[in-house]
Amino acid sequence: MQLRDYIVRRLMILPVLIFGVSIVVFALTRIGGSPIGVYLSHEMNADEVAALEERFHLNEPLVVQYWYWLKGALSGDFGYSGVASAPVSEVFWPKFAATMELSVFSAIVAVWLGLWLGVFAGTRRNRWQDHLTRVVAVSGASLPLFWFGIVLLIVFWANLGWFPVGRSTADLWASIPHPTGFYTLDAILAGNVQAFLDALWHLFLPSITLGFGAVAIITRMMRSALVEELQQDYVDAARAKGLPERLVLKRHARRNALVPTITVIGLTIAFLMQGAIAAEIIYRWPGLGRWMADAVVRGDQATIMTYVLFTSVLFLFANLIVDIIYAKLDPRVRLGD
Amino acid sequence: MTAHDMPKAPVIAEVRDLRVQFDSKRGNVHAVDGVGFQIRDGEMLGLVGETGCGKSVTGRAFLNLIPRPPAKIAGGRVLFRPRGGAPCPDCAGEGCEACGRTGTETVDLLTLPPKPMRAIRGARIAMIFQDPGKALNPTLTIGAQLAEVFLQHRSEALLAEAGVSPEETGWQANALRRMAREEDRWLDRRLKGLPPLSSAAAKLDAALDAHVAAALAETQIPNPARVMRAYPHELSGGMRQRVMIAQALACDPDLIIADEPTTALDVTIQARILDLIKTLQRKRRTSVLYISHDLSLVRRVCDRVAVMYAGRIAEIGTVAQVFADPRHPYTQGLIAAVPRAGTGRGHLASIPGSVPELVDPPPGCRFADRCAHVMAECTRANPVAREVAPGHQSVCFLEKTGQTAAPATSEASTT
Numbered sequence: 216m217q218l219r220d221y222i223v224r225r226l227m228i229l230p231v232l233i234f235g236v237s238i239v240v241f242a243l244t245r246i247g248g249s250p251i252g253v254y255l256s257h258e259m260n261a262d263e264v265a266a267l268e269e270r271f272h273l274n275e276p277l278v279v280q281y282w283y284w285l286k287g288a289l290s291g292d293f294g295y296s297g298v299a300s301a302p303v304s305e306v307f308w309p310k311f312a313a314t315m316e317l318s319v320f321s322a323i324v325a326v327w328l329g330l331w332l333g334v335f336a337g338t339r340r341n342r343w344q345d346h347l348t349r350v351v352a353v354s355g356a357s358l359p360l361f362w363f364g365i366v367l368l369i370v371f372w373a374n375l376g377w378f379p380v381g382r383s384t385a386d387l388w389a390s391i392p393h394p395t396g397f398y399t400l401d402a403i404l405a406g407n408v409q410a411f412l413d414a415l416w417h418l419f420l421p422s423i424t425l426g427f428g429a430v431a432i433i434t435r436m437m438r439s440a441l442v443e444e445l446q447q448d449y450v451d452a453a454r455a456k457g458l459p460e461r462l463v464l465k466r467h468a469r470r471n472a473l474v475p476t477i478t479v480i481g482l483t484i485a486f487l488m489q490g491a492i493a494a495e496i497i498y499r500w501p502g503l504g505r506w507m508a509d510a511v512v513r514g515d516q517a518t519i520m521t522y523v524l525f526t527s528v529l530f531l532f533a534n535l536i537v538d539i540i541y542a543k544l545d546p547r548v549r550l551g552d
Numbered sequence: 553m554t555a556h557d558m559p560k561a562p563v564i565a566e567v568r569d570l571r572v573q574f575d576s577k578r579g580n581v582h583a584v585d586g587v588g589f590q591i592r593d594g595e596m597l598g599l600v601g602e603t604g605c606g607k608s609v610t611g612r613a614f615l616n617l618i619p620r621p622p623a624k625i626a627g628g629r630v631l632f633r634p635r636g637g638a639p640c641p642d643c644a645g646e647g648c649e650a651c652g653r654t655g656t657e658t659v660d661l662l663t664l665p666p667k668p669m670r671a672i673r674g675a676r677i678a679m680i681f682q683d684p685g686k687a688l689n690p691t692l693t694i695g696a697q698l699a700e701v702f703l704q705h706r707s708e709a710l711l712a713e714a715g716v717s718p719e720e721t722g723w724q725a726n727a728l729r730r731m732a733r734e735e736d737r738w739l740d741r742r743l744k745g746l747p748p749l750s751s752a753a754a755k756l757d758a759a760l761d762a763h764v765a766a767a768l769a770e771t772q773i774p775n776p777a778r779v780m781r782a783y784p785h786e787l788s789g790g791m792r793q794r795v796m797i798a799q800a801l802a803c804d805p806d807l808i809i810a811d812e813p814t815t816a817l818d819v820t821i822q823a824r825i826l827d828l829i830k831t832l833q834r835k836r837r838t839s840v841l842y843i844s845h846d847l848s849l850v851r852r853v854c855d856r857v858a859v860m861y862a863g864r865i866a867e868i869g870t871v872a873q874v875f876a877d878p879r880h881p882y883t884q885g886l887i888a889a890v891p892r893a894g895t896g897r898g899h900l901a902s903i904p905g906s907v908p909e910l911v912d913p914p915p916g917c918r919f920a921d922r923c924a925h926v927m928a929e930c931t932r933a934n935p936v937a938r939e940v941a942p943g944h945q946s947v948c949f950l951e952k953t954g955q956t957a958a959p960a961t962s963e964a965s966t967t
Contacts, residue, residue, distance in 0.1 A: 455678065
């Protein structure tokens with residue numbers, strides 16, 4: 216099967232998968248009981264509660280409730296967030312964009328740095344550079360994100376004052392329009408260099424905090440994959456052809472070592488989405504973090520469902536991209552059946 | 553080339569007292585311990601021995617592909633004298649000790665700097681690996697892998713065929729030159745498909761494809777154009793080995809190291825691959841170092857044979873000499889162990905004992921504790937090579953009556 220056909224087919228299956236995910240998410244959220252709690256106040260009497268249940272169709276069977284939810288979601292209405300005291304659809308996008316911007320930025324840094332460090336260590340196996348990289352990798356995998364984040368915050372924000380917290384400098388943020396909600400993208404679209412640099416400056420500490428663990432995982436995977444590939448016969452065969460070491464590494468060993476590493480990178484995306492919540496709370500990043508934490512504690516089901524649904528869709532896309540890269544790198548991967 | 557006109561052919565490569573050791577947890581493994589032999593122009597030399605006797609390490613020394621660490625070269629030289637090489641710098645082509653009186657420049661492959669070594673690899677000395685399924689990169693097409701050889705060593709010819717003359721300057725010619733030498737930059741690859749560059753780049757690709765297809769056709773691969781686009785896993789084992797052979801022969805090398813090229817193949821394919829190697833070797837008069845553990849294969853295709861045991865040469869001579877009159881007890885045992893049609897049921901011969909540990913070995917003959925003719929001196933000192941007939945040496949104390957006492961590490965006395 217051609218790669219293009221495969222991508223088209225995968226994209227066509229995507230809505231079906233999302234539909235399935237929505238059913239699972241709806242069912243799992245409802246295990247926690249009726250979502251009515253977050254909308255109630257102490258002054259309400261039984262009639263008022265019943266009226267509220269009627270208004271949100273909570274007195275109907277579960278299947279009917281799902282139908283109402285689906286109908287709403289398809290028209291862009293994801294319910295009313297009790298925590299934010301506003302419709303989810305109104306509050307969700309800017310916060311989601313902020314979280315995404317942080318995650319994507321961390322992912323780019325983590326993938327780039329992780330691959331680079333993995334190659335650096337793998338080509339210098341058992342030398343001091345390799346041991347040093349291992350220290351970085353082990354600490355990245357074992358330091359808790361919230362602790363590491365707070366240390367960076369104390370050193371670089373509180374003591375040295377090199378980096379800010381929050382997402383932006385307020386007047387720069389106000390000076391440009393925000394069509395996408397991604398500060399860096401909006402700054403580029405507005406052609407405002409100063410705002411763009413401001414965005415990067417604010418992204419720096421939270422994305423290091425968030426990406427550190429992912430760097431560790433990717434580094435270790437890339438290193439061991441590269442060490443394994445470098446021992447293969449075809450690497451010596453490439454050298455026997457007279458190829459310079461640069462090409463032996465780039466075209467042969469490194470490229471093949473990427474195949475197993477790509478799978479790990481795909482899984483790392485989920486890791487980043489989880490970690491983003493903690494990193495946002497530490498750095499006062501105006502993302503989903505605090506909202507989601509409150510929503511989970513107070514049972515704000517409309518918010519939780521929307522978040523889980525969007526994250527799942529992202530994950531499905533990430534997996535699709537990983538599979539495409541996988542097929543591109545390794546011709547032995549059979550597409551489709 | 554027949555056996556008796558061999559001594560006239562110049563020596564193209566020579567191993568002198570090669571010692572390779574591997575660091576292991578238990579000590580120093582003497583994998584190759586004073587090996588020496590010569591390869592003459594156009595001959596096929598068989599290097600026979602059991603697994604782990606150091607024959608593959610010796611073969612890899614010719615391409616400086618011994619992994620260091622864990623291995624280290626404890627001594628010795630691997631000399632190479634390419635056909636039509638530059639005159640010897642010591643004697644200006646007069647003929648001296650350094651160049652073996654050939655007047656041609658001799659290089660030590662073990663101490664050669666990386667850049668001239670790369671110019672030799674794949675162009676003057678090539679290698680055929682044991683398992684073509686492992687020696688071909690699974691993620692690149694056959695065409696792309698063969699193209700690498702031409703791009704590394706034949707870029708000037710490719711440029712000429714693409715119509716880029718050496719005098720031509722300007723960014724387009726320079727970009728094409730970088731492409732032909734595999735030094736292309738990011739921008740070159742982006743511009744390759746765009747108009748000012750695309751037609752010349754297409755010519756370059758066409759010239760490259762023609763070279764690759766011709767190389768494949770030489771090894772009797774049917775439909776080279778299709779094979780070029782295939783990935784290794786889409787080909788059979790025999791076909792993959794043909795690709796490896798095409799790759800090794802691509803730049804018409806002087807010496808080919810064939811490291812058990814038929815071992816990984818089905819028995820039915822082995823004979824055909826062997827015949828192919830022999831035919832191409834005769835046609836091009838290439839020298840081949842044929843590494844094998846299979847005596848009958850070596851007897852069939854080689855001109856001379858060197859028998860290795862536990863990191864040392866046991867016996868060396870022409871195929872006729874060694875098989876008709878094996879002198880070293882190990883060679884005798886090996887030849888006796890090959891079953892023949894007449895061998896009765898349940899009568900398979902073997903050499904008692906097993907290969908000794910090569911970790912910090914004591915002095916003496918390595919074969920002593922398996923040898924039926926073992927004497928007191930066998931465990932005291934290392935035996936030296938003795939000439940039993942012109943060009944036939946055995947490294948054994950049994951040959952005390954031999955006329956010439958040539959050192960085990962050199963064949964100089966046979967010339």
